[in-house]
Amino acid sequence: MNGKDLISIRDLERKDIEGLFSLAEKMEGEIGGEKSPLKNRIIATLFFEPSTRTRLSFQAAAQRLGASVINFESVALTSMAKGETFVDTIKIVDGYADLLVIRHSLEGSARLAANVAKHPVANGGDGGNQHPTQTLIDLYTIRKVKKKLDGLCVHLVGDLKYARTMRSLLYGLGMFGADVTLVSPKGLEMDKGVVDEAKTLFSMKIKQTNELDLKGADVAYVCRIQKERFADPYEAEKLQKEFKITEEQLKGVKEDLVILHPLPKIDEIDPAIDNSKHATYFEQAKLGVPMRMAIIMKLLGRA
Amino acid sequence: MLKVEKIADGTVIDHIPAGKGLRVLQILNIQAGYLGRVALLMNTTSKKMGKKDIVKIADKHIDDKTADKIALIAPEASLNIIKNFEVIEKRQVKLRSKLVAVAACPNPNCITNHERMESEFKVEERGIRCSYCERLFKPEELSA
Numbered sequence: 001m002n003g004k005d006l007i008s009i010r011d012l013e014r015k016d017i018e019g020l021f022s023l024a025e026k027m028e029g030e031i032g033g034e035k036s037p038l039k040n041r042i043i044a045t046l047f048f049e050p051s052t053r054t055r056l057s058f059q060a061a062a063q064r065l066g067a068s069v070i071n072f073e074s075v076a077l078t079s080m081a082k083g084e085t086f087v088d089t090i091k092i093v094d095g096y097a098d099l100l101v102i103r104h105s106l107e108g109s110a111r112l113a114a115n116v117a118k119h120p121v122a123n124g125g126d127g128g129n130q131h132p133t134q135t136l137i138d139l140y141t142i143r144k145v146k147k148k149l150d151g152l153c154v155h156l157v158g159d160l161k162y163a164r165t166m167r168s169l170l171y172g173l174g175m176f177g178a179d180v181t182l183v184s185p186k187g188l189e190m191d192k193g194v195v196d197e198a199k200t201l202f203s204m205k206i207k208q209t210n211e212l213d214l215k216g217a218d219v220a221y222v223c224r225i226q227k228e229r230f231a232d233p234y235e236a237e238k239l240q241k242e243f244k245i246t247e248e249q250l251k252g253v254k255e256d257l258v259i260l261h262p263l264p265k266i267d268e269i270d271p272a273i274d275n276s277k278h279a280t281y282f283e284q285a286k287l288g289v290p291m292r293m294a295i296i297m298k299l300l301g302r303a
Numbered sequence: 304m305l306k307v308e309k310i311a312d313g314t315v316i317d318h319i320p321a322g323k324g325l326r327v328l329q330i331l332n333i334q335a336g337y338l339g340r341v342a343l344l345m346n347t348t349s350k351k352m353g354k355k356d357i358v359k360i361a362d363k364h365i366d367d368k369t370a371d372k373i374a375l376i377a378p379e380a381s382l383n384i385i386k387n388f389e390v391i392e393k394r395q396v397k398l399r400s401k402l403v404a405v406a407a408c409p410n411p412n413c414i415t416n417h418e419r420m421e422s423e424f425k426v427e428e429r430g431i432r433c434s435y436c437e438r439l440f441k442p443e444e445l446s447a
Contacts, residue, residue: 008437086418108414108435127412129436193439197429 005114005121006295008130009168014175017139023294023303024140024287027064031290036066037302044097045071046089047124048080048104053263053285054124054133058101061292070097090116099299102126120299128164134262135168137291139176141284142219145258150177153216157183158223158243158268160190165223165262167194174202181207181217185239188225212243214253220245220278221260224268246270250278260284307342313361315383315390316373321346323376324356326446330372331360339363352379371405374398375431375446398426398442401434406445408433 005011043062047055059069070093072078080089086109093100094117102110103124110123110130125131143149154173160166160182167190173180180198182190189208198204214220222245230236245259247270261269261281273279297303319327324343328334333341340361349355365373365382373380374396384392404421413436415422423434430439 010437086414087420104414105412106414106417107410107412108433108437111435112414112418112420126414127436129438193429197439200429 004299005110005123006132006299007110007114007121007123009132009135009171010130012132017136017172017175020136020291020294020298021140021143023297024291027290027293027297028287031064031293037297038062038065038067038300041065041067041099041300042097043067043069043099043101043296044093045069045101045124046093046103047071048075048086048102048109051103051124053288054103054131057285057288058122058124058133058292058296061289061296064289065293065296067098067296087112087116094119099296122295122299125164128162130168131164132168133288133292133295134165135172136295137284137288138165138169138221138260138262139172140291141260141280141287142258143176144287145280145283146218149173152178152218153181154178154219154221155181155183155214155217156190156221156223157212157214157245159188159225159229160184161188162226162229163223166190166221169221170194170198170206171201174198174204177202177204179205179207181209183209183212185225185243186210188239212245212249214245214249214257216254217257218254219258219260222265222268223262224264224266240266240268244268244270245273247272247276250276253278305344305347307344307359309388310340310359310361310385311388313359313363313385314365315385316358316360316365316377317355317381317383318349318352318379319356319358319377320352320379321354321356324358326376327356327358327373327380330369330376330446331358331363331365333360368405370396371399371402372446375406375442378442398431400426402426402431408436408438409440409444410436410438412436413438 045055045058062069090113099120101122101124102113105127107127107129110126114121123130123132156166225236225240227236257278258280259278263285324345342359344357346354380396382394383390402424408415408422415435424431430441432439
């Protein structure tokens with residue numbers, strides 16, 4: 001890994017990610033065990049905007065390793081509400097904790113925190129930019145279930161324009177030699193620059209379509225339409241209905257198709273699919289803990 | 304043919320793409336009320352470029368940060384430093400691999416536009432990337 005922090009998937013090389021896969025596998029075996037390798041260590045989870053899974057799974061990961069967790073209940077209860085700058089807040093917490101996990105709505109906030117803090121920083125999502133720990137969990141889940149990443153046919157489905165998860169995942173899949181089909185409603189296609197960059201960097205095969213068809217896919221990674229980005233909620237609702245994964249959509253797909261989702265899912269996947277053999281998103285969320293345990297151990301120089 | 308008088312000391316910025324000369328003046332912070340001597344030649348003929356703009360400015364030397372800003376809009380511009388009516392140095396502007404505090408990040412949601420800090424960009428083959436929000440921009444977007 002490039003340096004002490006985990007800020008962007010761009011900072012990682014394939015060997016770094018493979019190292020984290022091995023470490024996460026080891027961590028899976030240690031969940032619930034007696035070992036507390038990070039006893040007396042303190043991890044600060046600074047979530048300047050709401051999050052359930054990322055915050056809770058980082059906190060669960062830290063506690064599984066024996067570390068203590070500090071955090072604030074909400075930004076409204078911090079000195080930032082009195083006008084303290086982001087940089088000052090980071091410097092203060094850097095004096096309290098051994099590792100900082102940060103989520104913030106502004107893009108580049110985690111990079112700035114890493115530049116300011118002496119202790120390692122993990123990016124828990126910075127605006128529409130990066131969410132590297134989610135990408136690592138996604139890649140780890142696919143590799144665990146499918147036993148490989150190279151040559152897999154992965155469909156990225158949904159709002160590819162605004163979902164940061166999809167951009168980072170495309171990058172990660174390219175690094176591991178997967179073939180990708182980008183499936184989005186018209187107007188919500190992935191930024192051309194991001195697609196061109198992935199093609200150039202990894203010589204990867206990328207197809208793009210506006211038709212929701214999962215036949216031939218090994219993995220379908222679904223994300224929600226970000227309704228809050230639409231001026232007209234009805235328009236967003238209409239697109240979501242057209243792009244909903246239903247039992248009908250799963251007719252004729254591969255037997256071993258795996259459906260993933262970064263969650264929260266709202267109504268982009270029919271709940272009837274939750275109990276099907278294809279639904280793997282709850283397993284994916286669960287794997288967030290061992291992967292984040294691996295990340296914490298790595299950043300604290302314990303692996 | 305237009306004749307522009309020589310300057311004893313100052314800088315001649317040559318090989319500016321036609322139409323970009325006014326932007327160069329903006330970068331140099333030369334506006335109404337500026338008291339020094341300045342000449343702007345627009346759409347003058349050039350063997351190399353067909354048409355080009357030239358800015359001639361007395362008693363002013365261009366620092367590295369300003370040269371970086373000019374390079375964003377006029378990557379082939381050359382700076383001729385004049386002393387005692389002679390060109391004592393001629394150098395081409397060049398986009399450096401890292402640009403610090405040269406322009407604000409065009410992404411309004413970038414942290415650099417919200418904290419008291421300097422912007423930073425890395426020059427890549429396909430464009431100029433903000434070191435913070437990681438967005439890729441065209442050079443002209445940065446100078447807008």
